[in-house]
Amino acid sequence: MEIEKKVGQQSIRFVKPIVITSSASVVGSTEGAGPLADTFDWIVEDLLFGEQSWEKAECKMLRESAKLALRKVNLQEKDIDYFLAGDLLNQIISANYAARGIAIPFFGLFGACSTFVEAMLVASILIDGGFARRVLLASSSHHNTAERQYRFPTEQGVQRPPSAQWTVTGSGALLLEESGNGPRVTMGTVGKVIDMGMTDANDMGSAMAPAAADTLVNHFQDTGTNPGSYDLILTGDLGAVGKAALIKLLQQRGYRVGENYHDCGMLIYDLEKQDVHSGGSGCGCAAVVFSGHILRQLWEKKYRKILFLATGALMSPTSAQQGETIPGIAHAVVVEFN
Amino acid sequence: MTQSQGQGNLQQQKMQQELQQEYKQLVKNVKPRPPVLKNTILAFLVGGAICLIGQLILWFLKKEGLGDKEAAAATAAIMIFLGALLTGLGIYDVIGKYGGAGSMVPITGFANSIVAPAMEFKREGFVFGVGARLFTVAGPVLVYGFLVSTVVGLIYYLIR
Numbered sequence: 001m002e003i004e005k006k007v008g009q010q011s012i013r014f015v016k017p018i019v020i021t022s023s024a025s026v027v028g029s030t031e032g033a034g035p036l037a038d039t040f041d042w043i044v045e046d047l048l049f050g051e052q053s054w055e056k057a058e059c060k061m062l063r064e065s066a067k068l069a070l071r072k073v074n075l076q077e078k079d080i081d082y083f084l085a086g087d088l089l090n091q092i093i094s095a096n097y098a099a100r101g102i103a104i105p106f107f108g109l110f111g112a113c114s115t116f117v118e119a120m121l122v123a124s125i126l127i128d129g130g131f132a133r134r135v136l137l138a139s140s141s142h143h144n145t146a147e148r149q150y151r152f153p154t155e156q157g158v159q160r161p162p163s164a165q166w167t168v169t170g171s172g173a174l175l176l177e178e179s180g181n182g183p184r185v186t187m188g189t190v191g192k193v194i195d196m197g198m199t200d201a202n203d204m205g206s207a208m209a210p211a212a213a214d215t216l217v218n219h220f221q222d223t224g225t226n227p228g229s230y231d232l233i234l235t236g237d238l239g240a241v242g243k244a245a246l247i248k249l250l251q252q253r254g255y256r257v258g259e260n261y262h263d264c265g266m267l268i269y270d271l272e273k274q275d276v277h278s279g280g281s282g283c284g285c286a287a288v289v290f291s292g293h294i295l296r297q298l299w300e301k302k303y304r305k306i307l308f309l310a311t312g313a314l315m316s317p318t319s320a321q322q323g324e325t326i327p328g329i330a331h332a333v334v335v336e337f338n
Numbered sequence: 339m340t341q342s343q344g345q346g347n348l349q350q351q352k353m354q355q356e357l358q359q360e361y362k363q364l365v366k367n368v369k370p371r372p373p374v375l376k377n378t379i380l381a382f383l384v385g386g387a388i389c390l391i392g393q394l395i396l397w398f399l400k401k402e403g404l405g406d407k408e409a410a411a412a413t414a415a416i417m418i419f420l421g422a423l424l425t426g427l428g429i430y431d432v433i434g435k436y437g438g439a440g441s442m443v444p445i446t447g448f449a450n451s452i453v454a455p456a457m458e459f460k461r462e463g464f465v466f467g468v469g470a471r472l473f474t475v476a477g478p479v480l481v482y483g484f485l486v487s488t489v490v491g492l493i494y495y496l497i498r
Contacts, residue, residue: 148458153454153457153458153474153475154454155426155458156455156475157433157434157435157437157442157447157450157454158431158434158435159434159437161372162370162371196357196361197358198361198362198365203369206365241365241368245365248364249361275435
């Protein structure tokens with residue numbers, strides 16, 4: 001049987017229009033004090049969000065962002081075919097427990113910080129494959145839940161090196177439909193897991209940059225595009241260190257990315273004034289920057305065609321303690337609005 | 339597996355290793371170095387200030403009539419209390435951010451490393467939360483502290 005929608009080694013070209021018809025973002029106070037503050041729907045000053053624990057707060061953020069995305073277009077849960085969500089915590093509890101309160105058939109996803117684009121890809125495939133008309137997706141992270149799972153208790157007095165990143169507190173949600181008005185997901189590239197032997201958990205950017213380079217190069221080759229084909233190439237959370245590493249890796253492979261390359265982790269905070277070291281990270285980072293700032297720029301026609309790439313570091317505290325290296329993954333989608 | 343396949347795999351592994359080495363070098367070039375001099379000076383000042391406070395308390399207690407041993411014990415207790423209090427108030431992690439080793443090494447840092455998990459894991463209950471996780475950070479220090487002191491004690495006993 002002919003496979004008509006797959007392009008080259010790793011890429012997909014969607015045939016049906018996959019339209020982003022609604023979006024929502026909920027963030028914490030640090031993100032709300034950053035340069036993108038006015039692009040978020042809801043800034044929660046209380047890191048506990050009125051709950052008893054950080055985990056419950058993150059779960060509530062994810063649930064509220066998903067519900068808000070539906071409310072904005074006056075749709076009910078019964079109008080949606082699938083809900084896709086993921087987060088960073090063990091057994092993706094934020095997503096699973098949020099889905100408990102959302103009556104839509106559910107797929108839980110884990111791709112670490114690449115989850116948001118992974119969800120966009122899966123949602124687009126579901127719609128293009130004729131399995132769904134409308135798919136709701138969301139991903140979240142919370143600084144304090146990530147800290148206590150991956151690093152230290154929050155009140156521990158530790159010094160972080162300059163390459164460390166700050167996990168974003170927030171959740172972003174999108175609604176994808178087979179028709180309507182809005183930016184469209186037109187292509188995608190599914191990443192491979194790449195491990196270049198990095199072990200420093202305080203430097204996720206360098207661990208993920210090789211995966212980003214691999215996905216980008218494959219995307220350019222598969223689709224016959226190059227960095228200049230896009231108004232914006234956007235990575236999820238490589239941070240300052242990972243971004244610098246990616247630019248060098250791409251140079252080695254003969255691709256120049258310049259002014260049109262940005263990283264969500266560096267956009268969400270003021271790296272000079274906010275104490276976040278190398279920039280933001282987490283499933284929520286790419287999610288809230290895309291749901292807020294980037295979609296707005298697309299609607300304002302500042303960008304017409306963007307390549308959005310989210311990277312994930314696929315380690316766990318256990319694998320790190322056992323001396324394992326940090327594998328990375330990167331998924332990409334092309335979003336266009338004409 | 340045939341011999342040539344085995345050799346092919348070996349070659350692939352070698353290439354992969356070389357690529358990884360090359361990448362490590364690349365990362366080394368783009369990664370900002372921690373400001374060692376600034377960190378050292380801050381650690382000296384913060385650590386020194388904590389020790390100075392301890393010394394002042396010790397002198398005060400001695401002046402008020404406590405013996406050497408009692409004054410030292412009381413000073414340690416007061417410093418631990420201060421470390422715990424500042425952790426509870428959410429101040430010690432800020433001091434730690436700037437002080438680094440200077441705030442981690444003194445006894446107040448030890449108090450911080452016990453109170454921080456106690457606060458963090460209270461939500462998992464008093465048995466499996468606080469009880470089980472209280473020494474997640476301080477545990478290794480205690481275990482190897484006890485081990486080394488036992489070994490040193492034994493050696494001292496044997497050569498005395």
